[in-house]
Amino acid sequence: MSHIPSSEITPEQLFWQRRRMFSLPMFAGASTLLAACGSAAPVSQEPPATPEAPFTPGAVVGQSDELGNTLTPYETVTGYNNYYEFTTDKERVKDVAAGFVTSPWSVVVDGLVAKPRTFGLEDLQALQAAERIYRLRCVEGWSMVVPWSGFPLHALLSLVEPTATAKYVRFETLNDVTRMPGQSEPWYQWPYVEGLRLDEAMHDLTLMATGVYGKPLPAQNGAPLRLVVPWKYGFKSIKAVVRITLTDTQPTSLWMAAAPDEYGFFANVNPRVDHPRWSQADERRIGELGRRPTLVFNGYKDQVASMYTGMDLRKFY
Numbered sequence: 001m002s003h004i005p006s007s008e009i010t011p012e013q014l015f016w017q018r019r020r021m022f023s024l025p026m027f028a029g030a031s032t033l034l035a036a037c038g039s040a041a042p043v044s045q046e047p048p049a050t051p052e053a054p055f056t057p058g059a060v061v062g063q064s065d066e067l068g069n070t071l072t073p074y075e076t077v078t079g080y081n082n083y084y085e086f087t088t089d090k091e092r093v094k095d096v097a098a099g100f101v102t103s104p105w106s107v108v109v110d111g112l113v114a115k116p117r118t119f120g121l122e123d124l125q126a127l128q129a130a131e132r133i134y135r136l137r138c139v140e141g142w143s144m145v146v147p148w149s150g151f152p153l154h155a156l157l158s159l160v161e162p163t164a165t166a167k168y169v170r171f172e173t174l175n176d177v178t179r180m181p182g183q184s185e186p187w188y189q190w191p192y193v194e195g196l197r198l199d200e201a202m203h204d205l206t207l208m209a210t211g212v213y214g215k216p217l218p219a220q221n222g223a224p225l226r227l228v229v230p231w232k233y234g235f236k237s238i239k240a241v242v243r244i245t246l247t248d249t250q251p252t253s254l255w256m257a258a259a260p261d262e263y264g265f266f267a268n269v270n271p272r273v274d275h276p277r278w279s280q281a282d283e284r285r286i287g288e289l290g291r292r293p294t295l296v297f298n299g300y301k302d303q304v305a306s307m308y309t310g311m312d313l314r315k316f317y
């Protein structure tokens with residue numbers, strides 16, 4: 001990938017300037033922020049189904065995540081992408097996706113729910129209450145640190161009221177080869193599908209992102225709406241979501257269908273479980289020269305490990 005001279009970018013500065021304008025709660029102390037996140041969601045008063053120790057990465061003033069990692073520049077976050085519906089060339093996704101129309105857009109939320117509903121973008125805007133700095137670790141062995149904005153997925157799911165039989169959440173990307181030329185490649189089963197267990201979906205770290213660096217999400221990053229699950233490999237974070245379906249059976253993702261020996265349902269970041277074709281012990285942070293150790297659950301172990309107690313994470317990869 002091409003090197004972007006630091007003289008050409010002022011991403012962090014730009015981001016934090018915008019942040020002040022937005023006066024979002026992230027600059028507050030952690031406890032204030034958590035209260036704000038809970039109460040700022042205007043339509044959902046429901047707590048997550050599985051309340052976890054409250055935690056919001058990036059609840060630090062400055063230009064880094066809660067571990068001190070510097071944000072990846074905006075130009076890199078939006079210029080080096082995986083989005084097979086457009087092209088497999090990471091540095092060309094932004095160009096191929098440039099004219100992608102993301103409005104009007106609607107998201108069907110259905111399946112095992114009491115109140116199935118179709119949401120328009122304006123409905124989703126009412127849910128926007130979260131800003132999160134998350135590490136993104138791609139299964140290919142590279143990573144970034146990205147400041148997202150959006151809303152916790154549980155805020156949306158609680159509106160449709162999952163039934164007692166709902167155990168999984170299935171996500172689907174737009175399926176329209178006239179708008180997504182990469183879908184003419186026949187060796188993947190389109191549309192792109194991903195899934196989470198319901199407790200994972202309801203976890204407060206699980207975000208639906210509509211923005212990055214305080215700006216609307218660009219097409220190449222999954223506009224107008226994409227999932228972000230920071231403790232899982234990046235392929236779980238499905239882009240351009242049009243359907244969210246609650247089910248009682250484990251969904252089969254596009255990657256599970258394409259290469260079942262290589263990609264499992266859980267895909268939790270785990271430096272101790274290698275990909276069959278390469279090590280997952282370390283990663284290249286985009287913009288850095290060397291490699292750095294990969295962290296268990298991508299550094300979110302304290303927040304998410306309890307969801308996997310008793311599971312053999314080599315088997316459930």
Ligand code: MTE
Pocket residue numbers: 077080081082083084085136137138139173192220221222233234235236237238239240
């Ligand atoms: N979602 C869809 N619909 N199509 C894709 O090809 N690629 C995934 C994920 N979501 C992908 C997708 C992969 S492999 C990664 S690493 C992340 O998106 C990359 O997100 P980014 O381009 O915003 O960094």
